[in-house]
Amino acid sequence: MGGMKRGALAGEESAQRPATLGDLESEGVDVFCWCNRCGHNAIVPIESLIGPLGPAQPVPEIGIRMRCTACGAKDVAARPSWPSLGQVSNHN
């Protein structure tokens, strides 16, 4: 099944791997962090993460390195804080 498509879409390739901090920085997107224990959540500026962690760091993995500022748990999930899509049709 290894039919490689010539001229594969760059977007298609990037969709198959988690976004990295470098990806978010280029898009101007921050990181949304969520504590699985207490539900505390915060949006962390990308600038404060890309410095110590580097642009190649996959976003889902940085949650492992973080700790909840509310309860101290290390059970933190991280994902890109993409601007909400689908509001185009919401015209009033």
Ligand SMILES: [Zn+2]
């Ligand atoms: Zn917490």
